[in-house]
Amino acid sequence: MNETIANRYILTKHIGQGGMADVYVAVDIILNREVAVKVLRGELSSDPVALLRFQREASASTALSHPNIVDIYDVGEDKGRHFIVMEYIRGKTLKQLINQRGALCKEEAIDIMKQLVSATVEAHRKGIIHRDIKSQNVIVKDDGTIKMLDFGIALAQGALQLTQSDSVMGSVHYLAPELARGESATNQSDIYSLGIVFYELLTGEIPFQADAPVQVALKHMRNEIPSVRDFNPSLPQSVENIVIKATVKNKAYRYSSCIEMLNDLNACLLPKHANDKKLVFTSKASGGQTMAYRQVD
Template structure:
């Protein structure tokens, strides 16, 4: 967006990513003083009625949902012809990036993620919403392990009309349920299939089906059995594999009837008594995908059977074969057509996978992409502070790692500008203590400002500005923080405390807001005559001297000398 302020409220900070329809920005909500994410429909799609309807459908679907594992939606609107959604800003990475970086997850972590995903999906289904695009790229992972489901852009309310014929197969083909590949209506079981594929990927580090063309993957989803996760990792118990087998059954009637059933299974799958349970087996090919089988002629010696077999062989033609071939061609053609109009399939292009360049420096990444005839955009690199990635290393890629793209496609990157620091909350703290804490940041300059306050003690910080509590900043860059503190007390040290009893003088000064320190007078250099004039227990002198102006600051005091 050209404007950095939307509706006079949201101050755009930076661009952090893009999807098929929208760009995503980090912004500051200037009213509530919090970071938010803003999803903005791209300009070229603003005049496309279908894109606008899909975008609005995402907004409508998301605002219906309230769940700890679904990103919160704060605001929806249109500004200068740009449709936007304001949502919770989740710091972290998406699940696909996590899998790319770490590979297969341990089974306990995978089960925990799946339980959270199921909880989010149950919330959507209970509201009558089918997600239709559940995949790791649409799952954000927070630093504490909490996951957040996002992107309801192609979600569909049960019973609602589809926008286009291709709407039924808009989801990513690697997670696409077989019935959607055939162009059938999405159901809750379609989301359950996608959950099963995600579970498989969490446990193995990869999707079950891969091919050069999307149509090939779609056919595999329809025809091929899901590879066994236990053959890849024998330490995975049968109880876990059974969940994947049931969730990804080709016949949706064999799948879990709702996500609650799948969640219940996940809650008990790690129990010792379930580790070696019997393996789930469903008939394959299943109903709806029956294959015509021509039986071999039995060696019975019966002339009639042999003659029938000879007739079939001699004729060289069997109408059953022709029907099978025609049906197969129609299925392949139908899938190819549906994938083409949905944008999933891009014919006549050699597709490549975006390599994993996360963690590389820019030079190394460019060399890797050059070898694949891909173009690294070095003129528009986004720099971003991170919690753990050293400066100069790549932290994210667009399109994402593992995405299928054609040669000569431009790849954008986000690079770490350093490891972030987070500013503390100094309100209510003594100014001297705040200064000590900030001393660890050599590049942070402290700006002080006094303010009269009846509620806050002198020398105590009322509030801070420029760097507000919890704000992320780069400790390697010069940064200002303003500390507004309650004005110190300024007095004139009264003349009358001279020769006053030290207890009375101390009380008088303390009542004036002054800190007092008592110190015995050093008489080692005094003459006998001077000593004779001294009186016990009274104020001999003060520092600063009586009659002078004194400001009570943190750590300062008036010294009373006595004999």
């Protein structure tokens, strides 16, 4: 194809397409390296909402520097086309890996989650909520390193919502219940999505499926996440407890931060947690709805 953007990036291959943009492999002729270039589709350049989302992705991504987040090299506009230049990563998505291999062993699943949660810690530290964490937005390199990408609907805390529906743009299979109800995204919304990814790594499947997206959203709002130990009884209870605490319906009782979740991931296979009891959240109606948790045999 050999189309050139900004007199610098020669597009060589179309490798992906999202809701707003096309992604190409390109050669940076100044630094003589392969890069990935995301180009906002032409018809959306005059759409103020789409343009703002694209610019917001660029802004969020360039604010982040972390070994598990895709690096952004350049952002610009050329002849009315808006583009983002990022590192080109050879690998497959986490979704592709799971589809090929099914459930991963607990050690590999925990290692991937440590990287993913660590990347989210950095985003939250910068005040950025990703809002679309899912296995399709994670690239696994050949050496096992993961890279989080696609901050296309990320939202800086305190920023104005673009539209009412903007709060529920994330993939419905990883969607926190409060977002399905139309509430604003918080750090706990990302933690819920991380818990769903962990479930997927441990079982090879997403927890809820249905014919229509609204049915999936309703299941996230109403149904308990299936037990990963029902799928694999050999998993330690300490590992399942991380999924339980990350995906509890009431966001106030999820992990208070990704750092707290990361601490549990680092410790869950230690001998001191070998006999952990199952974490159970119970709802009590007296004096208004409250929630407590207990550990059971």
